[in-house]
Amino acid sequence: MKRIGIVGAGSIARTHADRIKKMPGIELAGYYDIFPEAAQRAVEQYGGKVYPSLDALLDDVNYVDICTTANAHKEPVLAALEAGVPACVEKPLARHLADCYEIVEAQARTGTPLFVAQVVRYFPQFAAAKAALDRGDIGAPGVIRTVRGGSAPGGGGWGSASSARSYYNDFDKSGGVILDVSIHDIDYQRWCFGEVERVFARGLRFAGKNPKDHALISLRFENGAIGHIEGSWAYPPGLWRTRIEMAGTAGLIEWDSLDQQPVEWRIQPDADSQPSSGTASPLIDADDPYYRELAHFMDSVENDKPQGVTAYDGLMAVKISLAAIESERRGEAVRVRDYEEKL
Amino acid sequence: MTTNVKLGFFSFAHMHAVSYARSAQNMPGVEIAGIYDANPAKGEEWAEKLQTRFFASADELLAENLDGAIICAENVHHRPLVEACAGRVGAILCEKPIATTIADAQAMIDICAKTNTKLQIAFPVRYSPPIRHLKDQLDAGSLGEIYSAKCTNHGSMPGGWFIDQKLAGGGAVIDHTVHVIDVLRWFWGAEVTEVYAEIGDSLLHPDLGIDDAGLLSFQLSNGVYGTLDTSWSRPKSYPTWGDVKIEVLGANGLIRTDAFAQHIAVSSDAAGKTQWPGWGSNADAGLVADFVGMIREDREPSITGYDGLKALEVALAAYESARTGKPVQI
Ligand SMILES: NC(=O)c1ccc[n+]([C@@H]2O[C@H](COP(=O)([O-])OP(=O)(O)OC[C@H]3O[C@@H](n4cnc5c(N)ncnc54)[C@H](O)[C@@H]3O)[C@@H](O)[C@H]2O)c1
Numbered sequence: 200m201k202r203i204g205i206v207g208a209g210s211i212a213r214t215h216a217d218r219i220k221k222m223p224g225i226e227l228a229g230y231y232d233i234f235p236e237a238a239q240r241a242v243e244q245y246g247g248k249v250y251p252s253l254d255a256l257l258d259d260v261n262y263v264d265i266c267t268t269a270n271a272h273k274e275p276v277l278a279a280l281e282a283g284v285p286a287c288v289e290k291p292l293a294r295h296l297a298d299c300y301e302i303v304e305a306q307a308r309t310g311t312p313l314f315v316a317q318v319v320r321y322f323p324q325f326a327a328a329k330a331a332l333d334r335g336d337i338g339a340p341g342v343i344r345t346v347r348g349g350s351a352p353g354g355g356g357w358g359s360a361s362s363a364r365s366y367y368n369d370f371d372k373s374g375g376v377i378l379d380v381s382i383h384d385i386d387y388q389r390w391c392f393g394e395v396e397r398v399f400a401r402g403l404r405f406a407g408k409n410p411k412d413h414a415l416i417s418l419r420f421e422n423g424a425i426g427h428i429e430g431s432w433a434y435p436p437g438l439w440r441t442r443i444e445m446a447g448t449a450g451l452i453e454w455d456s457l458d459q460q461p462v463e464w465r466i467q468p469d470a471d472s473q474p475s476s477g478t479a480s481p482l483i484d485a486d487d488p489y490y491r492e493l494a495h496f497m498d499s500v501e502n503d504k505p506q507g508v509t510a511y512d513g514l515m516a517v518k519i520s521l522a523a524i525e526s527e528r529r530g531e532a533v534r535v536r537d538y539e540e541k542l
Numbered sequence: 543m544t545t546n547v548k549l550g551f552f553s554f555a556h557m558h559a560v561s562y563a564r565s566a567q568n569m570p571g572v573e574i575a576g577i578y579d580a581n582p583a584k585g586e587e588w589a590e591k592l593q594t595r596f597f598a599s600a601d602e603l604l605a606e607n608l609d610g611a612i613i614c615a616e617n618v619h620h621r622p623l624v625e626a627c628a629g630r631v632g633a634i635l636c637e638k639p640i641a642t643t644i645a646d647a648q649a650m651i652d653i654c655a656k657t658n659t660k661l662q663i664a665f666p667v668r669y670s671p672p673i674r675h676l677k678d679q680l681d682a683g684s685l686g687e688i689y690s691a692k693c694t695n696h697g698s699m700p701g702g703w704f705i706d707q708k709l710a711g712g713g714a715v716i717d718h719t720v721h722v723i724d725v726l727r728w729f730w731g732a733e734v735t736e737v738y739a740e741i742g743d744s745l746l747h748p749d750l751g752i753d754d755a756g757l758l759s760f761q762l763s764n765g766v767y768g769t770l771d772t773s774w775s776r777p778k779s780y781p782t783w784g785d786v787k788i789e790v791l792g793a794n795g796l797i798r799t800d801a802f803a804q805h806i807a808v809s810s811d812a813a814g815k816t817q818w819p820g821w822g823s824n825a826d827a828g829l830v831a832d833f834v835g836m837i838r839e840d841r842e843p844s845i846t847g848y849d850g851l852k853a854l855e856v857a858l859a860a861y862e863s864a865r866t867g868k869p870v871q872i
Contacts, residue, residue: 341746342755342773397867399738399759401767403689413791415692415769417740417759425740425757427771429692435795446755446775448746532738532867 201497202228204260206253206275207267208241211289215264216245218490225497231256233271257282262497265289269379270372273298276313280305285312285500287493291382292513294374296521296540299514306510314496314506315513317386321491323482328443328452329391338449340392340424345384346442348431351410367432368410375404376412377527378520381430385418385523386508386516388428391445394421395519397534400527403433416523547834550608551577552600552623553615554588555703556637558664558826562612563592565827572834578603580619604630609837613637616709617716621646629657633843635833637664639720639857640850642711647854651847662833662843663850665724667786669828670801673725676788680729685792688730691768692791693722697784699774705752713752715741715860718772720853721786723760724845727852732764734852738869739860746775758860759869781807782818801825 203219205212208230219227229247230238238249250256253275257263263279265272265288272293279286280302292315293299306313319325331337352367367373377400389395395418402414413433418426434440445452460478467474484490492507499506522538549566551559554577566572576595579585589596597603600623604611611627613620613636620641627634634654640663641647654661667673679685695718703709704717723734742755756772776784786801804822809815832844859870 337777339748341742342757342771342775344771399740399869401690401759401761401769406689408689413689415690415759415767417738417757417769419740423742423745425742425745425755425773427757427769431791433689433791438796446746446773446777448748450777451775451780530736530869532869 200224200226201261202226202259203262203264203497204228204247204250204256205230205241205264205266206232206256207265207271208232208237209266209268212241212264212266213244214489215266215493216241218484218487218493219264220245221484221490222494228260229256253278257284260284262287262500264493268366268372269374270294273302276302277305280309280311280313283309283311285496287314287316287496288513289316290318290386290513291374291378291517291520292510293517294372294378295542296514296518297542299517303510303514312500312506313510314492314499315508315510315516316492317383317508317512317516318488318492319383319387320390320508321488321495323486323488324454325387325443328445328454331452332391332445332447336450337445337447337452339447340420340422341446341448342425342427343388343392343446344427344442344444345387346429346440347380347384348413348429348434349439350434350436351412351432353410370404370409374520374524376402376430376432377404377414377416377523378517380432381414381416381428381523382516382520384428384430385519386512388418388426389515389519390512392420392422392424392426394515395419395426395535396421397532398519398523398526399532400523402527404524404527408433414523414527418519545838546571546573547609547837548573548575548607549610549612550575550603550606550631552603552611552613552627553579553619554584555579555616555619556614558637559612559614560588561824561826562614562635562664562830563588565824565830566834567592568827569831569834575606575608576603580615600626609633610635610833612833616703617642617711618709621650624650624661625653628653628659631659633660633662633833633837635662635664635830636850638724638850639711639716639854640847641854642716644851644855644858647847647851651851654847660836660843661847662836663845663847664829665721665845665849665853666825666829667721667725667801668728668845669825669832670786671823672799672801672803673786673788676790676797676799677729679797680790684794685790685797686794688764688766688790688792690791691726691766692789693726693768694771694785694787695722696771696776697774698776698778698780699747699750699754705750707752710752712857712861713750714754714772714774715739715756715758716854716857719756719758719770719857719860720850722770722788723856724849724853725788726762726768727849730762730764730766732762732766734760734856734859734872735763736761736869736871737856737859737863739863741860741864742773746773756860758856760856779815781816
């Protein structure tokens with residue numbers, strides 16, 4: 200039985216723990232969090248123990264799953280790499296580009312496996328679209344458009360960790376909607392269409408609407424293809440949407456989360472009560488995207504295969520995201536290759 | 543009794559002419575006096591189908607005492623035809639884009655002003671009921687402060703003169719920028735002040751030789767920002783020709799509109815694919831009815847030559863932005 204420990208016991212850690220509990224051959228060893236109460240609550244729900252320090256956790260596990268906030272990724276990642284404990288780290292790889300360079304360097308030097316949890320690559324519909332592209336169903340890459348959006352964090356659906364609201368609303372920590380949300384699309388589009396030449400963005404980041412944020416991003420890929428991304432923390436409460444559209448020289452792929460769902464209901468239990476409605480798109484456990492990414496991470500370590508999302512991929516996703524924020528700030532296109540973050 | 547209105551068609555190069563002609567023929571008291579087309583075979587074919595006469599020159603058709611001229615020529619031929627018609631008809635409906643250069647557009651506006659000819663530009667999207675519904679909600683202020691407009695006007699690659707730079711003045715960007723920019727200007731009475739564009743030449747159709755993909759990022763004078771995808775990205779196997787979709791985000795929420803969502807799905811073995819015939823109200827008919835109404839009531843055009851020029855200006859700015867790699871101020 201292999202053991203995995205979680206660093207940072209917040210909302211995404213809950214999603215991960217839920218999947219880990221369903222996996223054969225892996226035991227959830229426990230948690231380390233700078234707030235021991237958070238680790239304690241997680242242990243009560245998912246088992247394992249509360250570790251008194253990061254080192255104590257790293258000493259006691261085969262894998263580490265780093266679920267701290269973006270501004271707190273670097274320290275535990277570097278510690279895991281130096282300790283030789285294969286690590287999964289939540290996106291974004293780090294809040295700042297310099298931290299990403301340090302992580303990439305340490306990973307190359309130590310050779311410790313590092314997986315960046317760009318989970319969208321493991322969403323079945325996104326993976327299916329990539330597979331169709333790779334099969335040549337739509338010909339060569341042309342125009343890719345994706346959407347990822349909901350309401351402002353804290354407006355619902357972001358878990359109950361009291362720290363989360365202030366984290367997402369604090370641009371210095373989270374990087375706003377582009378670094379937190381659109382980074383998924385940036386990584387996905389780069390995975391599908393290749394390296395990005397330049398980026399241009401408009402949005403709400405510098406419009407004084409915090410906690411709302413919104414961005415419309417244009418990408419130009421090195422192969423000449425074009426990308427568009429909408430990222431939203433400004434939709435009305437209750438609306439969450441993702442969408443894929445990929446046009447090539449010989450076809451088109453589309454999928455939209457607002458399309459008809461496999462299960463939809465509207466039920467009025469009796470004549471006097473308010474009807475309630477809902478939808479579901481159920482999958483078996485092993486097809487769940489978070490299950491898939493974590494299983495892939497551990498399987499790749501086990502079988503000495505390359506990680507599906509490398510430290511360099513994580514770095515590039517951060518670099519393009521920060522370049523997009525810089526474009527939004529400056530009102531100009533930013534060349535990704537030349538971009539360096541000024542702090 | 544409605545007064546009779548006599549219309550002449552000047553070129554069927556743009557196939558919207560067919561839809562405009564059928565719309566006109568469905569209106570009581572509207573007569574199509576004839577069709578002029580530089581290509582006699584095409585002109586004669588459509589004259590026969592629409593049971594009207596073919597004229598071998600614009601001049602002969604203009605001798606028919608027309609009340610209105612409908613011009614559906616290739617983009618570069620809009621100007622000479624408007625110049626031929628101005629002063630000889632009371633009103634002109636000119637297909638979009640108004641022209642391929644600002645100088646041509648201005649010359650068309652000027653000659654119509656000088657000869658007291660009403661010039662209307664064909665932006666049928668303004669007559670689409672879903673788009674009008676969006677405008678009504680915007681006018682009512684239901685969204686509160688408006689943040690952004692995310693738009694697409696996708697299409698299929700039209701071929702023919704549309705991909706000839708000399709006749710069309712450009713590809714997907716000039717073809718599909720103007721409709722949506724026109725309705726955004728109409729929604730808010732605001733102008734586009736800045737455009738950045740990524741444009742792809744032969745990106746979706748290898749060796750096409752003209753732009754077939756375009757992504758504009760714009761800023762409006764009322765503070766609203768947005769994007770518009772003009773790409774000819776709908777393949778032959780797609781169920782329909784394209785789309786007009788506008789999503790407006792504001793402080794109070796989001797309104798999503800899809801002007802052509804009112805369709806059924808028909809899967810036909812004969813066609814070899816599924817198709818989406820529309821059942822929504824015909825926006826072209828709304829445009830023609832407004833044009834005929836303008837003639838009858840002697841009112842000013844609801845979509846002016848200036849509207850046509852301002853929309854064209856944005857398309858031309860997009861090309862300039864793609865050339866320079868910089869946002870272009872208008
Ligand atoms: N892939 C996804 O779909 C997805 C969804 C949500 C969040 N995330 C990512 O997960 C990460 C965490 O987000 P969240 O919503 O769970 O945040 P959260 O605030 O709910 O949880 C973060 C936890 O980390 C702890 N922490 C902070 N610094 C620490 C440190 N130095 N050492 C140990 N613990 C520390 C906090 O006390 C908190 O309990 C972010 O990087 C976010 O981008 C990904």
